[in-house]
Amino acid sequence: MIDLLSFAKKHFEKKLPFVVFSKPNLDKIVGLFQKNDELYSVENFEESGFVFASFDGNRQVLIPENQSEIKITDFVFEENNSNNFPVLENEKGKEAFENLVQKGIDAIRNGSFQKVVLSRKEIVAIEDFDFAVIFERLLQTYPTAFKYCWFHPKVGMWIGATPEQLLKSDGLKINTVALAGTQKVEENKDVIWGEKEIEEQEFVTDFIVDNLKDIASELSISKPYTLKAGAILHIKTDIEAVLKPENNLKKVLEILHPTPAVCGLPKPVSREFILRNEGYDREFYSGFLGELNKAFVTSETKSDLFVNLRCMQVKENEAHLYIGCGVTKDSVPEKEFVETANKALTMKRILL
Numbered sequence: 001m002i003d004l005l006s007f008a009k010k011h012f013e014k015k016l017p018f019v020v021f022s023k024p025n026l027d028k029i030v031g032l033f034q035k036n037d038e039l040y041s042v043e044n045f046e047e048s049g050f051v052f053a054s055f056d057g058n059r060q061v062l063i064p065e066n067q068s069e070i071k072i073t074d075f076v077f078e079e080n081n082s083n084n085f086p087v088l089e090n091e092k093g094k095e096a097f098e099n100l101v102q103k104g105i106d107a108i109r110n111g112s113f114q115k116v117v118l119s120r121k122e123i124v125a126i127e128d129f130d131f132a133v134i135f136e137r138l139l140q141t142y143p144t145a146f147k148y149c150w151f152h153p154k155v156g157m158w159i160g161a162t163p164e165q166l167l168k169s170d171g172l173k174i175n176t177v178a179l180a181g182t183q184k185v186e187e188n189k190d191v192i193w194g195e196k197e198i199e200e201q202e203f204v205t206d207f208i209v210d211n212l213k214d215i216a217s218e219l220s221i222s223k224p225y226t227l228k229a230g231a232i233l234h235i236k237t238d239i240e241a242v243l244k245p246e247n248n249l250k251k252v253l254e255i256l257h258p259t260p261a262v263c264g265l266p267k268p269v270s271r272e273f274i275l276r277n278e279g280y281d282r283e284f285y286s287g288f289l290g291e292l293n294k295a296f297v298t299s300e301t302k303s304d305l306f307v308n309l310r311c312m313q314v315k316e317n318e319a320h321l322y323i324g325c326g327v328t329k330d331s332v333p334e335k336e337f338v339e340t341a342n343k344a345l346t347m348k349r350i351l352l
Contacts, residue, residue: 001029001073001074001075001136001139003073004020004029004031004071004073005020005132005135005136006132007031007033007071008020008031008033008131008132008149009131009132011033012131012151015037015153016033016034016035016036016037016153017033017034017037017063017151017152017153018031018032018033018034018063018150018151019031019032019050019052019063019148019149019150019151020135020148020149021050021146021147021148021149021150021290022075022139022146022147022148023146023304024143024144024145024146025143025144026297027074027075027076027077028072028073028074028075028297029072029073029074029075029139030070030071030072030296030297031070031071031072031073032049032050032063032065032068032069032070032296033068033069033070033071034063034064034067034068035067035068035069036067037152037153037154038067039061039152039154039155040061040062040063040064040067041059041060041061041062042060042061042062042292044250045248045249045250045253045292045293046293047062047064047292047293048064048065048066048292048293048294048301049062049063049064049065049066049067049068049292049293049294050062050063050150050289050290050291050292051288051289051290051292051305052150052152052155052158052284052287052289052308053257053284053287053288053289054282054283054284054287055258055262055282055283055284055285055286055287056275056282057257057258057287059284059287061152061155062292063152065294070296072296072297075139077139077140077143078140092122093120093122094337096120097118097120097333097336097337097340098333098334098336098337099333100118100120100277100278100279101118101325101327101331101333101336101337102333103277104116104118104273104277104327104331105327105329105331105333107273108327108328108329109329112269112273113264113265113266113269113270113273114203114264114265114266114328115200115203115260115264115265115270115326115327115328116263116264116270116273116274116326116327117260117261117262117263117264117270117274117286117324117325117326117327118274118277118278118324118325118327118336119274119278119282119285119286119322119323119324119325119340120278120280120322120323120324120340121280121320121321121322121323122320122321122323122344123318123319123320123321124318124319124321124347124348124351125317125318126314126317126318126319126351127317129314129317129319131149131151131157131159131314134149134159134350134351135147135148135149135159137350138159138160138161138350141161141230141349141350142161142229142230142346144163144228144229145161145162145163145229145230145310146160146161146162146163146165146290146306147160147161148160148161148289150289156313156314156315157313157314158284158308158311158312158313158314159311159312159314159347160308160309160310160311160312160347161230161310161311161346161347161350162306162307162308162309162310162311163179163227163229163230163232163234163309163310164177164179164261164306164307164309165177165304165305165306165307166253166256166257166259166288166290166305166306166307167252167253167256167303167305168302168303168304168305169249169252169302169303169304169305170300170302170303172242172243172244172245172247173240173241173242173243174240174241174242174243174252175238175239175240175241176208176212176239176241176256177236177237177238177239178201178204178205178207178208178236178237178239178259178261179201179204179227179234179235179236179237179261180197180200180201180203180204180234180235180260180261180326181193181197181198181200181201181233181234181235181326182197182232182233182234182325182339182342182343183197183232183233184231184232184233184342185228185231185232185233191226191233193226193235195330196328196330196331197235198224198235199328199330200326200328201224201235201236201237203260203265203328204237204259204260204261205221205224205237205239207259207260207265207267208239208256208259209221209239211255211256212239212241212252212255215243215244215247215251215252215255216241216242216243216244217242217243217244218240218241218242219239219240219241219242220239220240220241221237221238221239221240222237222238222239223237224236224237225237229310230310230346230349231342231345231346232342232343232346249293249303253288253305257287257288258271258286258287259307260326261307261326262286262307262309262324263286282322283313284308284311284313285308285309285311285313285322285324286307286308286309286322286324287307287308288305288306288307288308289305289306289308290303290304290305290306291303291304291305292305309324309343310343310346310347311347312347319347319351321344321347321348323340323341323343323344324340324343325339325340325343
């Protein structure tokens with residue numbers, strides 16, 4: 001691992017694009033190190049490499065396999081079950097975000113849409129930032145997440161540990177998940193989900209199933225269950241489909257992204273509400289990223305894509321943390337702000 005991260009630091013010093021990542025529950029790190037500084041884009045999702053796509057879908061940056069040096073190494077996970085870590089109180093922007101959430105609630109109650117996912121950005125000062133150290137902390141802290149550090153000199157650096165898979169694709173077979181609802185882990189306490197969280201997760205499940213059934217010949221859905229992601233819990237449903245022969249990965253992504261888990265429902269009006277009211281550019285937050293048409297550890301022709309949540313953008317001496325929450329008619333603005341504060345701890349924990 002040390003050799004691969006040292007190679008990444010030298011690549012960064014040359015201002016060349018790269019990504020290092022580790023998939024959930026695996027003890028492998030994969031690195032793609034682009035040999036030039038070109039800004040490649042995905043054209044038809046038949047390319048192979050690592051894709052990094054924005055929330056609005058207008059930017060789908062590719063680190064191509066055929067333009068990169070590939071390195072794979074093992075790492076040893078040192079188990080640490082502690083959920084105790086410092087809490088950085090930061091209520092800056094609290095009132096503005098609660099006003100935004102209330103605006104979303106009012107729009108839902110007026111019949112504009114059923115759900116909207118609203119987000120905010122929190123800026124944390126950082127000194128002597130070392131992405132290799134931060135990435136190693138991610139590996140040890142969030143074994144069940146998709147951990148990554150992505151850099152392109154013409155875009156910037158992003159780092160994250162996301163719990164949410166967008167989809168796996170193996171030919172005509174795809175697997176995806178519906179993930180929503182949030183609460184903190186409390187040791188020795190039964191997990192009880194409220195009506196708001198259950199409804200929010202059902203919106204996501206129904207959206208995915210309703211949109212896949214027209215292009216799939218087979219479809220199976222699991223029962224909802226609780227997923228632990230670091231110190232946070234979510235409700236999760238697994239969905240598996242076999243596509244009809246005339247469909248492909250590009251078609252599926254056009255349907256799924258962005259899902260109600262990061263946008264809302266119905267998608268067009270909730271997305272318009274977000275773009276009109278959030279007051280900042282999400283950029284690659286709540287977009288998607290991952291292996292495109294290549295499982296690098298096994299060399300199989302498969303895609304494995306994740307939603308870019310629990311992430312930060314590194315800008316000089318600042319870490320820009322992106323956090324959001326699902327808003328329904330039963331949302332309480334103050335509780336939604338607390339939810340975003342809890343989610344922000346995912347990145348703050350590894351910055352300390």
